[in-house]
Amino acid sequence: MDDLVGRFLNGERRALARIISRVENETAEGREYLRALFPHSGKTHTVGITGGPGSGKSTLTGALAAEYRRRGKRVGIVAVDPSSPFSQGAILGDRIRMQDLALDEGVYVRSMASRGALGGLAPTIDDVVSIMDAFGFDYVLIETVGAGQDEVEIAGTALTTILVNNPGTGDDIQALKAGIIEIADILVVNKADHPGADLLVSQLQALLSLAPAGARRPPILKTTAIKGEGLEKLAGSIVAHREHLVSSGGLDRARAIDARHQVLAIARAILLEKIRRSYPEAELEALVQRVAARELDPHTAAEELAGAVS
Amino acid sequence: MSAPTAAKIRVLIAKPGLDGHDRGAKVVARALRDGGCEVIYTGIRQTPEMIAEAALQEDVDVVGLSILSGAHLELFPRVVAELKKRGVSDVVLFCGGIIPEEDTKALEGLGFSAIFRPGTNTQDIVKFVYEHVQK
Numbered sequence: 011m012d013d014l015v016g017r018f019l020n021g022e023r024r025a026l027a028r029i030i031s032r033v034e035n036e037t038a039e040g041r042e043y044l045r046a047l048f049p050h051s052g053k054t055h056t057v058g059i060t061g062g063p064g065s066g067k068s069t070l071t072g073a074l075a076a077e078y079r080r081r082g083k084r085v086g087i088v089a090v091d092p093s094s095p096f097s098q099g100a101i102l103g104d105r106i107r108m109q110d111l112a113l114d115e116g117v118y119v120r121s122m123a124s125r126g127a128l129g130g131l132a133p134t135i136d137d138v139v140s141i142m143d144a145f146g147f148d149y150v151l152i153e154t155v156g157a158g159q160d161e162v163e164i165a166g167t168a169l170t171t172i173l174v175n176n177p178g179t180g181d182d183i184q185a186l187k188a189g190i191i192e193i194a195d196i197l198v199v200n201k202a203d204h205p206g207a208d209l210l211v212s213q214l215q216a217l218l219s220l221a222p223a224g225a226r227r228p229p230i231l232k233t234t235a236i237k238g239e240g241l242e243k244l245a246g247s248i249v250a251h252r253e254h255l256v257s258s259g260g261l262d263r264a265r266a267i268d269a270r271h272q273v274l275a276i277a278r279a280i281l282l283e284k285i286r287r288s289y290p291e292a293e294l295e296a297l298v299q300r301v302a303a304r305e306l307d308p309h310t311a312a313e314e315l316a317g318a319v320s
Numbered sequence: 321m322s323a324p325t326a327a328k329i330r331v332l333i334a335k336p337g338l339d340g341h342d343r344g345a346k347v348v349a350r351a352l353r354d355g356g357c358e359v360i361y362t363g364i365r366q367t368p369e370m371i372a373e374a375a376l377q378e379d380v381d382v383v384g385l386s387i388l389s390g391a392h393l394e395l396f397p398r399v400v401a402e403l404k405k406r407g408v409s410d411v412v413l414f415c416g417g418i419i420p421e422e423d424t425k426a427l428e429g430l431g432f433s434a435i436f437r438p439g440t441n442t443q444d445i446v447k448f449v450y451e452h453v454q455k
Contacts, residue, residue, distance in 0.1 A: 023376060023377065024376055024406065024407050024408070027376055027377055027378070027379035028379055030379065031330075031379045035327040035328075037327075093358075094353060094354070096354075097353065097354045097355065097356045098328070098356050099328075099352065099353035099354060099355060099356045099357050099358060099359065100328075100353060100358045100359065101349055101350070101353050101359050101361055102358060102359065102360045102361065102378075103360075103361045103363075105360065105361075105362050105363075105374060106361070106362060106363040109362075109363070109370070112369075112370040112373055112374070113369055113370060113373060118377055119377055120377060120378065121358075121360050121378055123328065123358045125328075
């Protein structure tokens with residue numbers, strides 16, 4: 011480990027960028043950096059921003075960051091876009107919507123490709139967020155891949171999760187379904203200058219009124235991110251949610267749950283790697299061929315594979 | 321070429337200056353995506369400062385500049401200077417667009433490893449990137 015850690019701790023953005031790359035590429039060196047910097051993390055407030063493709067996540071993320079800058083806060087942004095399932099390449103285009111922040115020294119924007127992860131994030135997202143946390147940002151905003159109904163991973167990564175909705179995108183039964191709507195700490199109706207915004211707000215309100223008594227009801231806020239409208243209220247609502255987490259003991263609970271989730275996920279990856287290393291590729295190929303030919307069921311095959319390291 | 325979690329080549333494709341035609345830049349971005357690169361695309365009307373800052377923050381291996389306005393000898397040196405100012409001195413540079421032959425020497429002198437003009441096969445650009453970056 012060169013002097014990158016020292017430069018990082020001195021606030022040098024180039025060192026931050028380089029360390030993130032090493033962590034993202036899951037190198038041994040990256041793990042060393044994470045080990046050195048992890049103790050410096052845990053101070054930032056992480057905010058997840060999720061919602062469908064085209065719902066305005068990037069614009070909202072940029073506008074929220076601008077609001078934080080007006081409040082004198084330093085902001086890190088991680089924006090995830092999908093990797094191609096065929097070439098593993100990606101077009102990362104979220105910066106386009108954040109041009110106003112391009113030269114602001116108090117803002118750092120990093121684009122990440124999903125690299126095959128399911129759930130709207132990237133395999134190393136938690137580690138990358140920890141690194142940004144350690145750098146000393148007051149807020150780290152995490153923008154997911156355009157998410158549909160079931161991409162709930164963000165709730166395990168961010169302390170406050172914002173679900174971005176738009177007017178005119180489905181009736182109230184969509185919102186009644188299980189899944190992504192359940193993880194929202196704050197519901198945002200973005201593009202609120204479009205027709206149907208108030209109708210969507212009242213549908214969401216009606217839906218939330220069905221929640222059991224005593225359950226926290228997420229606030230519903232209208233924004234028109236492209237015009238910078240509604241951001242002050244949103245920023246205030248995030249502060250209120252953090253205060254709620256602190257006073258209810260939810261912050262410690264959330265951290266413990268996230269840590270558990272992270273440790274188990276990493277252990278799973280290590281075990282899989284061990285299995286792959288102790289089970290020759292040719293034999294694996296023969297095994298899966300038998301499953302493909304219906305000679306063997308997939309559970310028996312997986313037991314056989316897992317037996318290689320037990 | 322690339323396992324799901326292996327390191328990826330990161331490329332910034334940017335358009336400095338005021339011309340608003342980014343079809344060429346998008347075609348190149350798409351070809352590099354299909355070639356397995358992670359391409360950060362920043363859109364049109366980027367200042368040299370914005371391009372250098374994006375290269376720094378995104379820790380890219382390659383910066384590709386697209387220009388049609390004829391202002392390349394005006395803008396490209398400023399991009400290179402802004403990169404240097406930020407300590408980003410190890411990126412591979414290439415450019416493309418409407419660039420007269422007689423400017424080749426000047427651009428090579430600035431550190432551009434290749435100039436791709438209209439009619440280039442996009443596969444040649446992908447090949448160029450993989451030949452110039454070790455991952």
